[in-house]
Amino acid sequence: MIFTFAAFLFFLVIGTPIVFVLGIAAALTLIFVEPGIPLTIISQRIFDSLNSFTLMAIPFFVFLGVIMDEGGISRRIVDFAAALVGWIIGSLLMVSVFASTALAAISGSGSADVAAISAIMQPELRRRKYDIDFSAALIAASGSLAQIIPPSLMMVIVALISNLSVGALFLAGILPGLVTSIGLLSCGYLHAKRGGAQYRETEPFTLKRLGQTFVRALPSLVMPVIIIGGIVGGVFTPTEAASVAVLYGLLLSIFIHRDLRIKRLPGMILRAAALASGVMMIVGTASIFGWLVANANVPALLADWIKDFTAEPWVYLLIVNVLLLVVGMFMESLAAILILVPVLMPIAIDFGIDPVHFGLVVVMNFAIGMVTPPYGITLFVASAIAERNVLQVARRMFWPWVIMTTVLILVTYIPEIGLFLPRLSGLVD
Amino acid sequence: MARLLMRIVAGIRLTAATIVVICFAYMTIAVLAQVFGRYVFNYSISWTEETARLAQTWVILIGAGITMKRGWHVAVDSLPEKLPLRIARVLKIILACGSIWFLCLIAYGSLALIELGWLFEVSPVLSIPMWTMYLALPLGAGYFGVEIILSVIERWNQPFGVVRSPDRKSSEPGQSP
Numbered sequence: 001m002i003f004t005f006a007a008f009l010f011f012l013v014i015g016t017p018i019v020f021v022l023g024i025a026a027a028l029t030l031i032f033v034e035p036g037i038p039l040t041i042i043s044q045r046i047f048d049s050l051n052s053f054t055l056m057a058i059p060f061f062v063f064l065g066v067i068m069d070e071g072g073i074s075r076r077i078v079d080f081a082a083a084l085v086g087w088i089i090g091s092l093l094m095v096s097v098f099a100s101t102a103l104a105a106i107s108g109s110g111s112a113d114v115a116a117i118s119a120i121m122q123p124e125l126r127r128r129k130y131d132i133d134f135s136a137a138l139i140a141a142s143g144s145l146a147q148i149i150p151p152s153l154m155m156v157i158v159a160l161i162s163n164l165s166v167g168a169l170f171l172a173g174i175l176p177g178l179v180t181s182i183g184l185l186s187c188g189y190l191h192a193k194r195g196g197a198q199y200r201e202t203e204p205f206t207l208k209r210l211g212q213t214f215v216r217a218l219p220s221l222v223m224p225v226i227i228i229g230g231i232v233g234g235v236f237t238p239t240e241a242a243s244v245a246v247l248y249g250l251l252l253s254i255f256i257h258r259d260l261r262i263k264r265l266p267g268m269i270l271r272a273a274a275l276a277s278g279v280m281m282i283v284g285t286a287s288i289f290g291w292l293v294a295n296a297n298v299p300a301l302l303a304d305w306i307k308d309f310t311a312e313p314w315v316y317l318l319i320v321n322v323l324l325l326v327v328g329m330f331m332e333s334l335a336a337i338l339i340l341v342p343v344l345m346p347i348a349i350d351f352g353i354d355p356v357h358f359g360l361v362v363v364m365n366f367a368i369g370m371v372t373p374p375y376g377i378t379l380f381v382a383s384a385i386a387e388r389n390v391l392q393v394a395r396r397m398f399w400p401w402v403i404m405t406t407v408l409i410l411v412t413y414i415p416e417i418g419l420f421l422p423r424l425s426g427l428v429d
Numbered sequence: 430m431a432r433l434l435m436r437i438v439a440g441i442r443l444t445a446a447t448i449v450v451i452c453f454a455y456m457t458i459a460v461l462a463q464v465f466g467r468y469v470f471n472y473s474i475s476w477t478e479e480t481a482r483l484a485q486t487w488v489i490l491i492g493a494g495i496t497m498k499r500g501w502h503v504a505v506d507s508l509p510e511k512l513p514l515r516i517a518r519v520l521k522i523i524l525a526c527g528s529i530w531f532l533c534l535i536a537y538g539s540l541a542l543i544e545l546g547w548l549f550e551v552s553p554v555l556s557i558p559m560w561t562m563y564l565a566l567p568l569g570a571g572y573f574g575v576e577i578i579l580s581v582i583e584r585w586n587q588p589f590g591v592v593r594s595p596d597r598k599s600s601e602p603g604q605s606p
Contacts, residue, residue: 011527014520015509015589017502019493020528027534043538043566050486051562053478056460059453059488236464243460266450270495273449277492278501284489332503374505390507 001296004029004289009330012375018332019278023285029292037295045291046284049338053239054160057108058280058334060242061153063272064249065112068103070268071253071260073220074116077102080210080217085185087205090192092130093138096121097188100142101181104149105224108156108242110370114143114378118385129198132386134191134396137371140382141400142184144367147333149177150228154366156238157337158359162345165356167232168427172360172418176411183403191399219252232425279334286335290342299343306347313351317412320344321365325405328369332377336366356428360418364408371397371404438579442498445572449492452484459484479554486562490569497576500584510590521588525581532570532577539566 007025016024023042030037049055068074081099088094096117103113117139125135147154150170159166192199223245230241253260293299306316327336341362348358370378373394383393411417422428463477496502509520543566546559581588 012505013508014524015504015506016524016527017504019502020524020531023531024527027531039534040538040541043535043542043563046535047486047539047542047563047566050489051482053482056456056481056485059485060457060460063453063457235468240460240464243457244464246457247461269450269453270446273453273488273492274496274499274501277489278496278503280489281493281496281502374507375503377503380503 001293001298003033004292012330018335018375019281019285022282022289022335026285026288026292034292034295041291042288045288046281049284049287050280054156054237055280055283057156057239057242058153058283059272059276060239060246061108061151062112062276062279063269064242064245065107065109065116066268066272066275067246067249067253067260068107068112068220069116069119070264071249072257073106073249073253074099074103074113075120076213076217076220076257077106078117078120080213080221082203083205083210083213086203088189089202090188090195090199091202092121092125092128093135093188093192094185096135096139097142097181097184100139101145101149101177102221104143104146104177106151106220106227106245107146108151108153110143110146110367110378111381113146114140114381115385117143118382122386128201131191131195131396133388133393136382136386136388136393137379137396138184138188138191138400140371140376140378140393141397141404142181143378143382144370144404145177145181145184147363147367147370148173148180150174151224151231151238151241152363154333154337154363155359157334158341158362161338161341162355162359164359165427166238167234167425168356168422169359169363170228170232171421171425171427172356173363174421175417176360176364176407179410179417180404180407183407184400187399187403219256223248232427279332282332282335283338286332286338289335290339293339294342299346302343303347303350307350313353314413316347316351317353317361320348320361321408321412324362324365325368325372328366329372330375331369332375333366333369336369337362354415354419354428356422357415357418361408361412364404364411368401368404368408371401373397438575441572441575442495445491445494449488449495452487452491456481456484456488476555479552479557483552483557483562487565487569490565491572493569494572494576497573497580500580504589506589509588512589514586514588517588518585521581521584525577528577529574532574536567536570539563539570542566 004025007028008021011021011024027042030039078095078099081095081102085094085098100113100117103116107113125132146152150173152173155169155173156166159169226248227241227245230236231238254262310316345355345358349355370376373379373390379394380390383390419428459477459481463474466472466474509517512520542563543560546563550559551557552559
C-alpha cells in the first residue's frame with residue numbers, strides 16, 4: 001500500500017495527467033506487489049465502471065453545463081442576480097456568489113458553473129479594477145457549492161455506493177449549501193468593505209429591473225424543481241432526471257431564449273463528451289485502485305485499527321474530516337469517493353452515525369477539496385479563465401476556505417443542520 | 430509522407446468524433462425514450478438502458494482521445510512548468526511513454542475480454558454479443574495513444590501549463606464535477 005501511494009504522489013507532482021497517475025500506480029502495484037493477479041483486471045475494472053447506468057448522470061450533467069453556457073441560461077441567471085444583489089457594496093462579488101448558488105441548484109458539476117460565471121464576470125471584474133485573485137478564489141469557492149446544493153454528482157455517487165436514498169442526501173445538502181453561500185457572501189462583503197472606492201460603485205436597485213430579469217430567468221429557475229423534485233419524489237432516477245434536464249435545457253435555449261442554433265449541437269455534444277470522458281476515465285482508473293484497496297483487506301484492517309484507537313463517534317468524525325481534507329488536496333473527488341467511501345461508511349454505521357449525515361460530511365469535505373491546491377478543479381478553472389497562476393489565486397483562498405471549513409465543522413457536529421429537511425419529508429427517521 | 434500522415438490523422442480524428450457524437454446522441458435519446466415510455470405511453474422499454482450503456486462505453490473510451498487532443502486531461506503541472514525547456518521536453522516524452530505503456534496494458538487485457546465475449550457472453554436483454562462493447566477498449570486506447578504522441582509534437586515548445594490562446598474556450602482546462 002505504501003508503495004502504491006508513493007508511486008501515486010511521485011507521478012502526480014511530475015505533471016502526469018491524473019488518469020495515468022492512478023492507472024500507472026495501480027498497474028505497478030499489480031506487477032510488483034501482487035504478481036498473482038492477472039493484469040486483465042485493469043481492462044475489466046475500467047470497463048465495468050463505464051458500463052454503469054448510474055454514472056451516466058455524469059455525461060448528462062456535463063452536457064447540461066455546456067447547454068447552460070451556450071444557451072444563455074447562465075447569462076440570464078447572472079442578470080437576475082445583478083438586479084437582486086447588485087446594489088450591495090462589492091456588487092460584482094455579491095452577484096458572482098449569488099449566481100453560483102442559483103446555478104448550483106441547476107447543475108451537478110462545479111467546474112461548469114465556475115467556467116460559466118468566470119467567463120461572464122471576469123471581464124467586468126477586471127474593468128472595474130476588483131482584486132482579480134480574490135475574485136477568482138471566491139468564484140472557485142462558490143462554484144464548489146454545486147456539489148453541496150442538489151443536484152450533485154458527488155451525492156449521486158456516494159448514495160450509489162452506500163445504498164442510500166439519493167433524495168435524502170439531496171435534501172440534506174440544501175441547508176448547509178445555503179449557509180455556506182451566506183458565509184461566502186459575507187466574505188465578499190467584508191473584503192469589499194475594507195477595499196477601495198471601486199467596490200462602492202454599485203448598481204441602483206429598481207423593482208422594474210428585478211421584475212424583468214426575473215421573468216427572463218424564470219424558465220431556467222424552474223429546472224431545479226424538475227430535477228430535484230423528480231428525484232426526491234421518486235419520479236425518476238438521477239440519470240433519467242439529468243437526461244430530462246438536458247432536453248429541457250435544449251428546448252429552452254433553442255425555442256425560448258433563441259440563443260442556440262441546432263447546427264451547433266454536434267460541436268456541443270463533442271465538447272460535453274470530451275469533458276465527460278476526462279472525468280469518467282479517472283473514475284475508471286480509480287476503480288482499479290479501489291479494487292486493490294478492497295483486495296488488500298484495507299477496510300477491515302482500518303476498522304480494527306480505528307476501533308482500537310477510539311470508541312467515540314466524534315473522534316472518528318474528526319479523523320475522517322482531517323483525512324478527507326488532506327486527500328481532497330491531492331485527489332480527484334469522484335475518484336476519491338469511489339475508493340474511500342466503501343471503506344469509511346461501514347465504520348461510520350458501526351459507530352452509530354446516520355449514513356445520510358456521514359454522506360453529507362464526505363461530500364462537504366470533497367467540495368472543499370475542489371478549491372485546495374495542488375489539485376483543486378474549480379480553483380484550476382477559475383484561475384485559468386482569470387488568466388492568473390493557480391498559486392496566486394490559491395493564496396487568496398484563505399478566508400473562503402475558513403468559511404467552508406467552519407460550515408463543515410458545524411454540519412459534522414450538529415447533524416440536525418443536514419438531517420432536518422430529510423426528516424421533515426420522512427426520508428430519514 | 431508527412432502530408433499523408435496528416436491526412437490519416439485527420440481521418441482518424443473525424444471518425445472518432447463522428448462515433449462519439451452519434452453514440453452520445455443515441456445515449457441521450459435512449460434514456461429520454463425510457464422516461465417518456467414509462468410516463469407518457471405507460472410502457473416500459475426494456476432495452477434502452479442496456480443499449481445506452483453500450484453507447485456510453487464507446488463515448489467515454491473513444492472520447493478520451495478527444496479530451497487529450499483538446500488538452501483537457503487534468504494534470505498538476507505547476508512544478509514541471511518551471512523546468513527549463515529541454516528538461517521539460519524530456520520529461521514530457523517520458524510521461525508520454527509511461528502513459529502509452531498503461532494504454533498497452535488496457536489493450537492487452539481487453540483482448541482476453543474480447544475473446545471471451547466472442548465465444549460466450551451476450552448482453553442479458555437483447556443478447557448483443559459482449560465483444561461489441563469490449564472492442565471500444567483497444568480502439569479507444571489506440572486512438573488515445575495517437576493523440577498523446579501528437580500532443581508531444583504539437584506542444585514541443587511549451588510542454589506543460591495552460592496554452593494561452595485567443596479563443597478562451599480552447600484554453601479552458603478540463604472539467605470535473
